[in-house]
Amino acid sequence: MGYAEDLRALLRPMRIYRLEGSVNGGELEAQGRALDREEQRLEELEREMLLTTAQDWGLEAVEGLLTRRPVSTTPEGRRQALQALLRIGGDSFTLAAINDNLKGCGLNAVASETGTPGVVEIYFPDVPGIPDGFAQMRAILEDILPCHLDIRYHFWYATWAGLEARFATWGDIEALAPTWEEIEKLV
Template sequence: MSNTVTRDDLLAYIQPFWAEITEACEVLAVDAAELTQADGFLQSVIDNLFVMTADHSLTKWERIFELDVKPEDSLTQRRERISARLRAQGTVTKQSIENVAAAFSGGEVDVIEDFANCSVTVKFVGTFGVPADLESLTAVLRDTLPAHIAFAYAYTYMTWAQLDAKNYVWDAIDGQAVTWDDVDNGALA
């Protein structure tokens, strides 16, 4: 977010008598507008150095990681995919799988290893319901995990005990205009 520089901001840095000269004030007003524009440009450059705040540099990241982009993909989905690829670099470990999955779920993830069956289960424990971009997470895990490792997902939903602990009455739930799927996915959490 860029800062707006005003003529008065610049007047604070020079001798007070300049404020009485119309031409000097006009020059400072133009300078203030240029400084505001330069600050916005600089902020945009800084934002595009980091994946989670980038916008126009995402195309470069996607090219580096050879990611397919669909026209309907949001900036958030594109950022999550790139972030997951960055987290997936190096040796595949339980922690690296958790990091990749957390990039998509926005919450804590637990990976349950089953060595006997050559599989892992990715359990979403920090958020309720199914993550929004599960298709992309699946694609990243297929690219990341060794070919002989199968994977599955386990989701966390709101339980009756958690709902009862909130001491809701039915009228209060109905008043919030939520569906049962919303309740399962933590809308009342």
């Protein structure tokens, strides 16, 4: 049911118009289609103007306002990263605030104190090895973190014990025909 039917419903009680198979009916149909198209445009505008629901050009518009683009490629990942980047403020220097801001790189990155003043360690708990797009992420992370901090990156890889727990024999691993880099990331 579209606007054409809504217009007919408004005029039907007046009983002075022929609403079906007439010029009046055709005009209502044309106006209804035009209103339906405008409703679709307004729905798209409403969706794209809010960062929490944007999926396409709305995300691109917000990204255009920022120096760096998040590494995420999914709309949900981009939304979360942009929200984190927009939360960064002048008081974002506590460890909790820094970790919240690091979500702006588009991947789960966690900062931890090392015990050495002025040194923080960044690791990616969800991604074994060096994450794809790390160069771009590193630039974002170094823009987010206070410039007086020495940043050390920590990467983790699959261990022999982890591989033994996951695969019964080495033949199971060879059946996958992985490269050495892929073996390092088998978790």
